[in-house]
Amino acid sequence: MKKLDADGAKALKAALKSRTRPELKKAFALIRAHEDRTLLAAVLPPKKRAAKRKGDPLVRELEQTLKPIMGPAQEKADLLIEHIAKKHRRKLGFQPKGLADATRQLRTKFSDQQISAGAKSLVTQLAKLYGDSETVV
Secondary structure (H helix, E strand, O other), X not given: OOOOOHHHHHHHHHHXXXXXXXXXXXXXXXHHHOOHHHHHHHXXXXXXXXXXXXXXXXXXXXXXXXXXXXXXXXXXXXXXXXXXXXXXXXXXXOOOOOHHHHHHHHHOOOOHHHHHHHHHHHHHHHHHHHOOOOOOO
């Protein structure tokens, strides 16, 4: 059995000096029976997690608008950029990784309203092209 050094004794006295003997016995029994992690979780307040940042409202709107298009976000972003480029008769050499990246790149050339309108017209155009043509036999 190890002997308690002066610093350890001082720390114990500072933390537990106002406790009665039965309370101390109970505390020591709990300490022997449980792991440090469990004891610390019970004593210390929980860590405060950083609040989640709210995403860009335009990106959320685009996700909702383009929801009917089946496929990964990168394909949706490619379709959106291609559609907006045709609509505004511009060449856009963007290679987005997803909708958020596409939105960032498109904002350098277009307003939020133009991007949103482009997404809506893309969905409308695709609905006209492929709306009722698919049937299962």
